[in-house]
Amino acid sequence: MPLKHTQWITALIAVLLTLPVIIGLIGTLLPAFQFFPPLGEYQFSTAPWRNVFAQGEFYSSLKLTLITGIGGPLLSLWLALSLLAWGYERPFFRKIETLLSPILAVPHAAIAIGLLFLLSPSGWLVRIFSPWLTGFDRPPNWITVQDPFGLSLIFALIIKEMPYLLFVMLAAMKSIKARENIQACQALGYSRFTLWRKVLIPQLYPIIRLPIFIVVAFSLTVVDLALVIGPNTPSTLAVTLYRWFNDPDLSMRFMASAGATFLMVTIVLVLGGWEIAHRAFSAFTRCERSDGKRKGITDILLGAGVVFGLVTLLNAFAALALLPIWSLAKRWRFPDALPSTWTWDNIERATPLLIELTSNTLLIAFSATLIACAASLFMLETKRQSMAKSNKASQQHAFDWLIYVPILLPQIGFLFGLHVLLIYLNLNGSICAIIALHLMYVLPYVYLTLKGPYLAYNENYLLQANRLNNRPWRHYFIIKIAMLKPALFTAFAMGFSVSIAQYLPTLIAGEGRHSTLTTEAIAQAASGDRKQVGSMALLQALFPVIVFWLAQIIPTRWTKWRLAMKNFFQKG
Amino acid sequence: MRKSFAAVSITAALALASLPAQASWQDTLEEAKGQTVYFNAWGGADNINDYIQWAADRIKDEYDVTLKQVKLTDTSDAVNRVLAEKAAGKNNNGSIDLIWLNGENFRAMKDNQLLSKPFSQSLPNYIKYIDESARQSLTLDFGTPVEGMESPWGMAQVIFMHDTETLQNPPKSMQALLTYAQANPGRITYPEPPQFLSSTFLKQALYELTAHRKALSQPVDSVDFDTITTPLWGYLDQLHQVAWRNGQNFPSSSEEMMRLLDDQEIDVALSFDISAASVQIDKGNLPDTVRSYVFDQGTIGNTHFLAIPYNSGANAGAQVVANFMLSPEAQVRKQEPTVWGDLSVLSYDKLSENEQAQFDDLPRGIATLSIEELGKTLPEPHSSWVDALETEWRQRYAQ
Numbered sequence: 001m002p003l004k005h006t007q008w009i010t011a012l013i014a015v016l017l018t019l020p021v022i023i024g025l026i027g028t029l030l031p032a033f034q035f036f037p038p039l040g041e042y043q044f045s046t047a048p049w050r051n052v053f054a055q056g057e058f059y060s061s062l063k064l065t066l067i068t069g070i071g072g073p074l075l076s077l078w079l080a081l082s083l084l085a086w087g088y089e090r091p092f093f094r095k096i097e098t099l100l101s102p103i104l105a106v107p108h109a110a111i112a113i114g115l116l117f118l119l120s121p122s123g124w125l126v127r128i129f130s131p132w133l134t135g136f137d138r139p140p141n142w143i144t145v146q147d148p149f150g151l152s153l154i155f156a157l158i159i160k161e162m163p164y165l166l167f168v169m170l171a172a173m174k175s176i177k178a179r180e181n182i183q184a185c186q187a188l189g190y191s192r193f194t195l196w197r198k199v200l201i202p203q204l205y206p207i208i209r210l211p212i213f214i215v216v217a218f219s220l221t222v223v224d225l226a227l228v229i230g231p232n233t234p235s236t237l238a239v240t241l242y243r244w245f246n247d248p249d250l251s252m253r254f255m256a257s258a259g260a261t262f263l264m265v266t267i268v269l270v271l272g273g274w275e276i277a278h279r280a281f282s283a284f285t286r287c288e289r290s291d292g293k294r295k296g297i298t299d300i301l302l303g304a305g306v307v308f309g310l311v312t313l314l315n316a317f318a319a320l321a322l323l324p325i326w327s328l329a330k331r332w333r334f335p336d337a338l339p340s341t342w343t344w345d346n347i348e349r350a351t352p353l354l355i356e357l358t359s360n361t362l363l364i365a366f367s368a369t370l371i372a373c374a375a376s377l378f379m380l381e382t383k384r385q386s387m388a389k390s391n392k393a394s395q396q397h398a399f400d401w402l403i404y405v406p407i408l409l410p411q412i413g414f415l416f417g418l419h420v421l422l423i424y425l426n427l428n429g430s431i432c433a434i435i436a437l438h439l440m441y442v443l444p445y446v447y448l449t450l451k452g453p454y455l456a457y458n459e460n461y462l463l464q465a466n467r468l469n470n471r472p473w474r475h476y477f478i479i480k481i482a483m484l485k486p487a488l489f490t491a492f493a494m495g496f497s498v499s500i501a502q503y504l505p506t507l508i509a510g511e512g513r514h515s516t517l518t519t520e521a522i523a524q525a526a527s528g529d530r531k532q533v534g535s536m537a538l539l540q541a542l543f544p545v546i547v548f549w550l551a552q553i554i555p556t557r558w559t560k561w562r563l564a565m566k567n568f569f570q571k572g
Numbered sequence: 573m574r575k576s577f578a579a580v581s582i583t584a585a586l587a588l589a590s591l592p593a594q595a596s597w598q599d600t601l602e603e604a605k606g607q608t609v610y611f612n613a614w615g616g617a618d619n620i621n622d623y624i625q626w627a628a629d630r631i632k633d634e635y636d637v638t639l640k641q642v643k644l645t646d647t648s649d650a651v652n653r654v655l656a657e658k659a660a661g662k663n664n665n666g667s668i669d670l671i672w673l674n675g676e677n678f679r680a681m682k683d684n685q686l687l688s689k690p691f692s693q694s695l696p697n698y699i700k701y702i703d704e705s706a707r708q709s710l711t712l713d714f715g716t717p718v719e720g721m722e723s724p725w726g727m728a729q730v731i732f733m734h735d736t737e738t739l740q741n742p743p744k745s746m747q748a749l750l751t752y753a754q755a756n757p758g759r760i761t762y763p764e765p766p767q768f769l770s771s772t773f774l775k776q777a778l779y780e781l782t783a784h785r786k787a788l789s790q791p792v793d794s795v796d797f798d799t800i801t802t803p804l805w806g807y808l809d810q811l812h813q814v815a816w817r818n819g820q821n822f823p824s825s826s827e828e829m830m831r832l833l834d835d836q837e838i839d840v841a842l843s844f845d846i847s848a849a850s851v852q853i854d855k856g857n858l859p860d861t862v863r864s865y866v867f868d869q870g871t872i873g874n875t876h877f878l879a880i881p882y883n884s885g886a887n888a889g890a891q892v893v894a895n896f897m898l899s900p901e902a903q904v905r906k907q908e909p910t911v912w913g914d915l916s917v918l919s920y921d922k923l924s925e926n927e928q929a930q931f932d933d934l935p936r937g938i939a940t941l942s943i944e945e946l947g948k949t950l951p952e953p954h955s956s957w958v959d960a961l962e963t964e965w966r967q968r969y970a971q
Contacts, residue, residue, distance in 0.1 A: 036659070037659065038655055038658040038659040038684075039655075039684060056967060056971040057966055057967070057970055057971050059971075060970075060971045120835075120837075121837060122832075122835035122836065122837050138738075138836045138837075139835060139836060139837045141757065141758030141759075141816065141817065141818070141837075142817075143817050143818070143820060143821065146817075146821045147820075148820050227824070231820075231821070232764050232821060232822060232824070232970070233764070233820060233821070233822065233969055233970040233971075234966075234970045234971055235970075243766060245652070246646055246648040246649070246652070247648070247766065247959075248648055248651065248675075248676035248677045248679070248680040249676065249680060249959055250651075250655060250680050250684055329856075330856035331856050331859075333834060333835070333836070333859070334835050334836050334837075341856065343856070349618065416652065416656060419653075419656045420656050420659045420660045421660075423656060423657055423659075423660035423662045424660045424661075428662075428667065429667050507649070511642075511653060511667040511668075512610075512612065512642035512643070512644065512649075512650075512653075512667070513610060513640075513642060513667065515643070519643075520643070522645060529827060529831075529857065530831070531855075531856075531857070532618070
């Protein structure tokens, strides 16, 4: 992009990104120190902190949060790396790749409800073996979900995050010249897992560091997933805070704000610890990696990861397949493996909603994602130019960290502070406010998906074109953008599905006056009715799945279609 | 002569007094025309949402007021929003015009001056049909004086549900419930605090177990909490050992309990909605062998209300809606079991014969109890008990 004054553009975008974050933070920090004029509190005090630290539940929640918030991403990373090492560039793995998009597209709450039905003592897994094998006429009194150790929550986190990490890794493979590396290592006689472990994963990790951080921050702060499938005596810290924030006793808000601040600090500490652990680990294994052995016992670890990874994927698909069945069920009781009576009623009840809510949902998602795509292009171009100037390939740019701040912060607490800003600006309740808030969450994902391919683009095509005929803007679009189509479409699909799944931002910015498929689905999920959730999840997943599918098929056929159109009009 | 003179003057005085009231109601109706009322109400039940939509259509036809439901997952979301607006100094044209609440949420809004000035006692239908002496909960919402700041909408009472296929004679007291759980481990549970039905279960248990019932109507600070509640914790310690999932998990809502009842994981479910069982049987979510029942000593009941936030931009419209919701037409329809089954707040004696007949003719669902069968209603303890019980529960069992 022939941009001028890139510093100014950088500064402007940085301010636009930072401002809401700072205000949201202030909105959380002030109440954490008892300063909150609407409740008549004008004095700073550390009482909220003393209250938090006096709560026994705070410590037990924190422990659970650390277990699930570190365990989930760690296992997801392990399984995703194993699956990638095992299946990369194998034909059947391509099929699995295309199946990932529904998991990425389906909202967390829906997957959690599906999993709950799969795994609970009265769930589908027990049903298919009952009573003929287990002898159970009634469900056993087991704790297979919501267990006090958070294992089922970790499992749910893996199901949602492993596909995302796989997706990001697959996108990053091109920029590390994976194929060439594999061929060279295989020629040298390295086994598949060993070459991945010794050569490819160390190169891959720095590229996917930020997505991993997002996953860690998400796991530490997730509310909807933990509400459905997490333990509840105690719950994770995020859920405990959510309860405190929602307590009718408004003075609980101070303690909740202090807790939310503590959670933010926890995120920073965990991410710092994660990075240190990674560095220590790679220093520790450096000798082993370069000892020249073609095989190693740690290969077993990756092999085991493949098995667990496949089991996890299987569970995810089973959970996803069961939800649509619920939407057609009238009576489906234990121990029936399939509904005993079927009905269209659930779908019929949900269809008027489809028409009503679709326009809102699509308007918000398309606007937010298109703006995010445009903004990402601007930001990446300024980053590219500053990189070109300084001649340092790995230079960190302000954006690389800034845009992640909103998703690294816990939504509860932070969004309340932001809401006050929206009201001041008199922007609350409008569609624009919703789009703006969605943008905050969509932009990082779009930027991240686009970053690798955009920066890896060979500028020489563009330079050559401009030497022949100096029309920089035109060439930027018809050459660079055209060549980056697949990445752009994928980034769009990613952003689109992120926007569709947003619940709290939609509710807070829209003040509940603008319903989307997600706000409606979650309001209905409040009833825990699997039939309604089944139909709503189906509707919610529909558009992202279509967009992901289009993102895969359009780029490869684009030129063919364009030429066909051209021919058609020229002939006509 | 003197007597009739007195009578005349009283009548005249009454007429004079009600004239300005009528006139001001006419003004309210005029002002409300064309307004849009954003009604923030829990949206977790289809049948209730449908009822609100019906009311919206009727109100549009009759008063030219547009009623829009904002479906909440939790009423406190709406309380938070009004608070955020107050924080930002948005004292006019707030985003909420009418809110469905009671108990703690009402107290929180009232204590923090988030509600509009008193309105309910001047609504024509309130004056005409409400008998404040009929039920304590009409004027004391969980112990907090209503003072006209919210208008009654319906009445709820705790009911229990059981499947007659698996459980013929359900336990009808707290003690019997424990005995049943000990004989059938893993089949009894209750919702997790701070879910409102859960605190109701705790209060119900406290009523039956404590020796100091009278103290429950006092604010919790003014009584000896530990002495009064010791029997409750002893009871729960015993119950949790034999409860569903060994007392390590608790269902999150009445809806989840009904799902567990249908899945046959548990044997007894509870609800605050007396027609819940009939509605869910109709939807195919419960077997048609499920029946409702109440405890021998009675169960806790309360009233739920509509309130107007202080910064509503459609105060008049919201009053018109609240008034319509108190009409016999709206209340009869609300009590119809297949529509909602929520009990009327109107005084039966104040209704005309024709209106009384409409209530008499209401059908009942197969699993809905009649007013007589519902038996005695226990009053809600003072609202400060909710928080105290929840906090203590979480300290004991959620760490």
